[in-house]
Amino acid sequence: MEKTAGQQLIESRRTIRMFTEGALDTSELYSLLTSAHHAPFHNKVEPWNVYLFNGDGKDVLLQALEPAFADGPESKREKISGRIRNAAACVYVTTKAFETEKDRKDALLATATFIQNFHLLCSERDIGLVWRTGGIFEDARLQEMIGAEGETFVGLLQLGRFEDVPPLKRRQSIDSCLTIFE
Ligand SMILES: Cc1cc2nc3c(=O)[nH]c(=O)nc-3n(C[C@H](O)[C@H](O)[C@H](O)COP(=O)(O)O)c2cc1C
Secondary structure, three states: OOOOHHHHHHHHOOOOOOOOOOOOOHHHHHHHHHHHOOOOOOOOOOOEEEEEEEHHHHHHHHHHHHHHHHHOOHHHHHHHHHHHHHOOEEEEEEEOOOOOHHHHHHHHHHHHHHHHHHHHHHHHOOOEEEEEOOHHHHOHHHHHHHOOOOOEEEEEEEEEOOOOOOOOOOOOOHHHOOOOOO
16 A cells, blocks of 8 residues: 555654754744644643744853753753754743643643644654753743743754754564554
8 A cells, every 4th residue: 555645754853863954944833833733632721832932042041951950960060061062942831730630631632632743743854853842941930931831841843954864763563552443
């Protein structure tokens, strides 16, 4: 069976961690985020909040990380800020606050689909992306400084143009996790 464009997009998507020079247009990212926003959700409102730091806007993120950097070793500041500077843009994704465990779980799951939508759309346009989940990004002082207080951190997406694609990791066959009843 010939693979559809959707299948090919999903199968060719990769995590890109090293970026080349090259700015990204805020308008292009806005358009991709608008499409990603069509992700499924099970709350009354779209459960995700998205904070885009593009180009010089990344300085705001770096400043917001400063209190957490100051608490840790210099090497951590260098590693994390180096990665942020290497990326053309960063997208900080959270879920809004929900009262029940069920709503929080649904919000988290839906937000993961939003991120996957965005990753696929970036991939289609040759924009590299890595989804990072390091604990430092959960820092309450950072969240307060960017206006995300009380929200649940889901991912910092680092984006940029790229040349090298990491070697393909071997994936287990779907047969290792699929049970069919027919
Ligand atoms: C929930 C989640 C959290 C992740 N966190 C990180 C991270 O903190 N740092 C990182 O380098 N990659 C992170 N990744 C990317 C994975 O390492 C990557 O998806 C995996 O190695 C498979 O590679 P692929 O995306 O190219 O198929 C994360 C991915 C997911 C889905």
